[in-house]
Amino acid sequence: MSYASPRALWATRLGFILAASGSAVGLGNVWKFPYITGQNGGGAFVLVYLICISVVGLPIMMAELMIGRHTRRDAVGAFIYLEGKRSFWLTPGWISVGAAFIICSYYSVVAGWTLDYVYRSVIGSFAGQPAAAIESLFGGLIADGPRQLLWHFVFMCLCLGIVIGGVQKGIERWNKILMPVLFVLLALLFMNGMLSKGAWDGICFMFQPDFSKLTAGSVLEALGHSFFTLSLGMAAMITYGSYLSKQEDLLAASLRVVVLDTVIALMAGLAIFSVVFSVGMEPAAGPGLVFKTIPVVFSQIPGGTMLAIFFFLLLAFAALTSNISLLEAQVAFLIDERGWSRRRATTFLAGLAFVVGIPTALSYNSLSEWKVIGDRVFFDSADMLASNYLLPISGLLISIYVGWFWNGSEEKQELIAGGAGWVYPTWHFLIRYVSPLAVAVVLYFKAKETGLFDWFPTLLP
Numbered sequence: 001m002s003y004a005s006p007r008a009l010w011a012t013r014l015g016f017i018l019a020a021s022g023s024a025v026g027l028g029n030v031w032k033f034p035y036i037t038g039q040n041g042g043g044a045f046v047l048v049y050l051i052c053i054s055v056v057g058l059p060i061m062m063a064e065l066m067i068g069r070h071t072r073r074d075a076v077g078a079f080i081y082l083e084g085k086r087s088f089w090l091t092p093g094w095i096s097v098g099a100a101f102i103i104c105s106y107y108s109v110v111a112g113w114t115l116d117y118v119y120r121s122v123i124g125s126f127a128g129q130p131a132a133a134i135e136s137l138f139g140g141l142i143a144d145g146p147r148q149l150l151w152h153f154v155f156m157c158l159c160l161g162i163v164i165g166g167v168q169k170g171i172e173r174w175n176k177i178l179m180p181v182l183f184v185l186l187a188l189l190f191m192n193g194m195l196s197k198g199a200w201d202g203i204c205f206m207f208q209p210d211f212s213k214l215t216a217g218s219v220l221e222a223l224g225h226s227f228f229t230l231s232l233g234m235a236a237m238i239t240y241g242s243y244l245s246k247q248e249d250l251l252a253a254s255l256r257v258v259v260l261d262t263v264i265a266l267m268a269g270l271a272i273f274s275v276v277f278s279v280g281m282e283p284a285a286g287p288g289l290v291f292k293t294i295p296v297v298f299s300q301i302p303g304g305t306m307l308a309i310f311f312f313l314l315l316a317f318a319a320l321t322s323n324i325s326l327l328e329a330q331v332a333f334l335i336d337e338r339g340w341s342r343r344r345a346t347t348f349l350a351g352l353a354f355v356v357g358i359p360t361a362l363s364y365n366s367l368s369e370w371k372v373i374g375d376r377v378f379f380d381s382a383d384m385l386a387s388n389y390l391l392p393i394s395g396l397l398i399s400i401y402v403g404w405f406w407n408g409s410e411e412k413q414e415l416i417a418g419g420a421g422w423v424y425p426t427w428h429f430l431i432r433y434v435s436p437l438a439v440a441v442v443l444y445f446k447a448k449e450t451g452l453f454d455w456f457p458t459l460l461p
């Protein structure tokens with residue numbers, strides 16, 4: 001079979017690295033990683049996380065890029081290309097495009113919150129206000145459906161405007177602008193943190209290993225997070241890989257993305273915790289950390305208004321470059337498999353994701369009584385379904401497929417083409433045994449934790 005052509009490719013290597021790390025670096029890095037690190041024993045957790053990223057995340061990222069580059073198709077089309085239309089192996093393709101759609105819809109609502117906070121920082125809502133008043137703004141926002149919908153709409157329009165421009169003129173071009181700005185903003189916030197008097201406490205909080213806090217649950221958390229943070233199991237890396245040149249060394253490219261993602265998460269953690277400790281506050285977990293504690297902290301330090309603008313812009317840019325990869329993963333599907341034009345596919349999908357995001361934005365106000373899965377509101381249900389089930393299931397199937405069923409010589413060819421043939425035995429061992437086992441364990445425990453076995457008691461061993 002010949003490659004579907006002509007297909008747009010990344011114009012430059014840097015373009016790909018920035019786009020793929022743009023996808024990886026998102027709310028997960030700036031917001032979630034720092035607080036789960038704090039909750040799970042600091043340095044001990046960082047160590048476990050690094051191991052998970054290297055032995056599970058990196059091999060699966062390579063596998064996804066490999067599938068995309070080999071087939072030059074979207075995530076569903078890739079498996080059709082490899083196994084034919086009726087194969088069971090279309091399942092991970094469908095699941096990952098479905099997961100991309102679900103996450104895109106609610107990620108945009110949360111990204112909308114960050115835009116609201118950029119706006120509030122610019123108009124000076126936090127400066128000089130008492131802490132309680134600042135903290136109550138967040139409750140006010142999530143109780144306000146129309147306001148969230150407005151920002152959700154604005155954010156989705158931004159994604160639409162970028163993705164509609166295509167691979168080179170839209171996604172690559174904007175990542176080349178947004179990612180460097182993101183680095184500069186983060187570097188400024190990081191330096192601010194390191195120069196504050198909470199720097200040492202921040203470093204200890206993040207890196208001092210407390211093995212007593214490290215439980216089996218922490219290991220699961222680290223594994224689960226390594227999936228989300230590297231944008232795996234969501235069709236994004238397969239799609240971005242499909243625009244990658246055959247000359248690229250897949251190991252080097254994946255390593256760059258993984259390292260950037262990790263460094264940014266660590267820097268974000270240090271930037272946040274050091275300023276939090278510098279004003280003698282305790283770091284909160286969950287959304288409260290960035291949407292309550294951080295604005296309070298910045299309202300109390302010199303230059304805080306500017307720092308708050310930087311911080312929320314950083315979050316908004318990180319969310320934007322991630323969400324465009326989610327949208328692109330679905331757009332590529334409609335273009336490749338259904339023959340739609342990019343313009344039509346992007347407008348349709350962004351519109352649909354906006355509509356499906358509406359109940360998310362209303363989850364803590366008008367629709368708070370609507371429990372969708374168990375006692376979870378719509379937002380929590382969508383997040384649980386995508387993060388706890390769809391991602392690990394598609395990751396598991398992808399690693400089983402690549403490790404056991406895909407033609408080894410094609411895989412080798414993909415590695416050899418870019419000069420990384422030597423890594424094949426190690427990579428193959430990890431993707432064949434280690435990744436599927438690790439992901440299966442996460443899936444099992446997540447299912448247990450979220451009550452799947454209460455509905456199907458017979459499944460329990």
Ligand code: PFF
Pocket residue numbers: 023024025026027028029100103228229230231232234235236237322323325326
């Ligand atoms: N990696 C992003 C984060 O850490 O926030 C989230 C994400 C983006 C997941 C894009 C999946 C994806 F395709």
